[in-house]
Amino acid sequence: MAHTLMVYDGTTDATSAGPRTGGLPLAPADFDWPRCDTCRGAMQFLAHLPFDDVVVAVFSCANEPGRCAQWEAFGGGNRAFLFPPDGLVPATVPEAGETRLGAVTAIRTEVVDEDAYDDARGVYGARVGRGRAVLGSWGGEPDWYDADGWPSCPRCARRMDFTAHLEEGYERRTAADFGGGLGYVLTCAPCTRAVFLTQG
Ligand SMILES: [Zn+2]
Ligand SMILES: [Zn+2]
Structure with a gap:
């Protein structure tokens, strides 16, 4: 089965409507920036x-870093949102806290015909000479090892759908910190x- 990789496509604007890591969230006008349940930041x-x-x-x-349950979907250290695409505006950034990544990185997709995400990532990384050029993937099969830990939807209790992998980022200096691991987005459309968690 092929994987739709999300790969590095240079830098872009903080409010770009295209896929990206970093920059500003585009969200409904009444959006409240999420806070961590553990540190309150x-x-x-x-x-x-x-x-x-x-x-x-x-x-x-x-x-x-490493103290706010980023490895749990419902531990209060992660949030993910599923928005309808219309009427979104740049969110207001809180004044305090580690709110933004150090770079705004454009994403484009690249389909690689490998069964495992890890293999697809390896093939593309070798092709462009940089493993960190792979920023994640959209859809397909998850690279997941915790068989008992798959999140259920908090509203309907259904098993959530795997939606995306997210890597730490293209450059270590500006990347997110997943403890060297991989991020997972799951959704119930x-x-x-939507939820997010990391596995180390
Ligand atoms: Zn925290
Ligand atoms: Zn649901």
Whole structure:
């Protein structure tokens, strides 16, 4: 099965409507920037993913690295949102906290015909000579090892759908911190719910 990789496509504007990591979230006008349940700080905005007629906005707490349950979907250290694509505006950034990544990175997609995400990432990384050029993937099969830990939708209790992998980023200096691991976006489209977690 092929994987639709999300790959590095240079830098872009903070409010670009295209897929990107970093910059500003595009959100409904009444959007409240999420805060971490553990440290109470404003979360860091990771990615704007407009695919398949929805916009996924991904946040994780970066104020106290490794201490705010970023490995849990419902631990209060991560938030993800599923927005309808119309009428979104740049969100207001809180004044305090680690709220933004150090770079705004454009994403384009690249289909690689490998069964496993890890293999697809390896093939593309070798092709362009940089493994970190792969920023994640959209849809397809997850690279997931915790068989018991798959999140259920908080509203309808259905098993959530795997939606995207997210890597830490193209340059270590400006990347997100997933403890060297991989980020996962899962969604329940009928309930317009999304979650994010990392696995190390
Ligand atoms: Zn926190
Ligand atoms: Zn649901």
